[in-house]
Amino acid sequence: MLAAMRQRLAFAAAVLVAVNLWAASEAPSTTPPPDDRFLAGYVAAVIERDFRLAPAIVSVDRGVVRVTAKDLGAADRQRLLTSLQQIRGVIRVEIVEGQPASNPAPANEVTPNPSGPGVETKAQPRSWTLFSSTSFFQPLVADPRWPNFSAAYDRYLTSGPQKLKDVGSVSFGESLSLFQTAPKPAGQFELGIQAAVFAIFNLNADSKDLINADYFVGPIAEYRNGDFSGFLRVYHQSSHLGDEFLLNHPGIKRVNLSYEEVDAIASYDLFDKTLRVYGGGGYLFDTDPTNLKHLAVQYGIEYRGPRIFPSFGMIPLAAIDLQNREQNEWSLDLSARAGVQFEDPATLSRQVQLLVEYYNGHSPNGQFFTERVQFIGLGLHFYP
Numbered sequence: 243m244l245a246a247m248r249q250r251l252a253f254a255a256a257v258l259v260a261v262n263l264w265a266a267s268e269a270p271s272t273t274p275p276p277d278d279r280f281l282a283g284y285v286a287a288v289i290e291r292d293f294r295l296a297p298a299i300v301s302v303d304r305g306v307v308r309v310t311a312k313d314l315g316a317a318d319r320q321r322l323l324t325s326l327q328q329i330r331g332v333i334r335v336e337i338v339e340g341q342p343a344s345n346p347a348p349a350n351e352v353t354p355n356p357s358g359p360g361v362e363t364k365a366q367p368r369s370w371t372l373f374s375s376t377s378f379f380q381p382l383v384a385d386p387r388w389p390n391f392s393a394a395y396d397r398y399l400t401s402g403p404q405k406l407k408d409v410g411s412v413s414f415g416e417s418l419s420l421f422q423t424a425p426k427p428a429g430q431f432e433l434g435i436q437a438a439v440f441a442i443f444n445l446n447a448d449s450k451d452l453i454n455a456d457y458f459v460g461p462i463a464e465y466r467n468g469d470f471s472g473f474l475r476v477y478h479q480s481s482h483l484g485d486e487f488l489l490n491h492p493g494i495k496r497v498n499l500s501y502e503e504v505d506a507i508a509s510y511d512l513f514d515k516t517l518r519v520y521g522g523g524g525y526l527f528d529t530d531p532t533n534l535k536h537l538a539v540q541y542g543i544e545y546r547g548p549r550i551f552p553s554f555g556m557i558p559l560a561a562i563d564l565q566n567r568e569q570n571e572w573s574l575d576l577s578a579r580a581g582v583q584f585e586d587p588a589t590l591s592r593q594v595q596l597l598v599e600y601y602n603g604h605s606p607n608g609q610f611f612t613e614r615v616q617f618i619g620l621g622l623h624f625y626p
Contacts, residue, residue: 278302281331285309288329293322305333320549370423377417378432378466379473379509381625382520383544383595384563384579386606389415389438389458394599394621395445402605402613404453404491408445411619413438415458416626429467436462436477442607444487452484454607460502469511472522476504481608499608501529507540518544535568546583555585559595565603569611575603579621595623 282302289298289309298311307326319337326335382388394411401407415438422432441455460477480500488494505524512519521541526534540563547558560580566572581597599619605611 278304281305281307281329284329285326285332288325289322293325305331306336307332307334308336308338310338324549324555370421371419372421374419374422374432375626377419377434377464378422378430379464379471379507380518381417382507382542382563383559383561383597383623384542384577385540386563386577386601387438387440387456387458389413389417389436391415391624392621394619396442396599396601396617396619399616399618401615401617402610403494404610406444406446406453409453409617410443410445410450411441411621412443413440415439417462429465429470432464434462434464436460436475440607447486447490449486451486451490453487454481454483454609456481456608469515470509471511472506472508474504474506476502478502479608483609497609497611498530499611501526501534503527503538505538505540516546518546520544537568538565540565550582557583557585559583559597567604570604573604575601575606577601577603577606593625595621595625597621597623 279302282300285300285302285307286298289300289311298309301308301310309322309326319339323335323337326332381390390413392411392413396409396411398406398409415436417434417436419432419434421434422430437459439455439457442453444451444453456479458477458479460475462473462475462477464473465471478501481497483494483496488496503524503526505522507520507522509518509520511517519542521539523537523539526536526538529536542561542563544561545559550556550558558580559582561578563577565575565577567575578600579597581595584594584596585592597620599621600617601619602616603614605613605615
């Protein structure tokens, strides 16, 4: 008897569930499809995080994403298109350039699309950000002393009294964003800190002796407005010889090199960010030895080609960095690098560069700054 009652109750429950499902399917829909709501919010978040389009209107209708934004160059348009197409659930992406119509909804609030079916959100980043993963001033690709993570093999063609041949060069560092703000229409400002260690090793020595290590740290202020960007920083650098190198070279004269430098660089992007030119200078102070001369200039050019494999995110890359220092009678230090850059087209955040490298000038390694060196190499460089 109990078993029969349980069967009747189960049957009644099943009937009620079926009736409720039928009634829900027949009732008129008063809310946007949940998938579209999710996509609209997700796309808006990607735009805020990686592209900082302010303002941008995102509308989604059954998986078709439509983005309306202003000031999109060809390169940024392709990057945005590639990134959004990688999002799961996106069927097609349409990008329209122009001034978005006013939207009464607060930023990033998903609402019904007033122009038709689907949902809409206004993607407008807040005016400030803490600890962002992006930077307003792009790294100087060929600068031998730009903080990043890298590892390279260098073959020295001329090396001064040390007679170096096969050298391993590494760096451990990064540019960390602390605070960003984007007041309109003044551009975008950022405060951050840079820190790095640059070291070289003698690969021909039995224990791969550490030759020289330079320590670099200091605050940096960055600015961007459209294709123009620049930075102002103050940093400390000190240089130290490796213990094993000192033991194997008892006659070497050690230099207690240490200084602070304030420098500034201005940069401008050309041809939809295909070319970039930059230039600026610096002033050394609080120097050791005290007779170091103070002035330096730096300038260069970079080329970033079109993406070779759009789904893979590989682009050709070439750069030349030139420096002249008063300490070296304004002679030219040339650093040139060329190769390919790999990046995830879905996020466009982390980048890996495989570069052939050439250097000819006074040594960038602090203890040997008075000596001229020339080398070629192959390096891997990692950027966040």
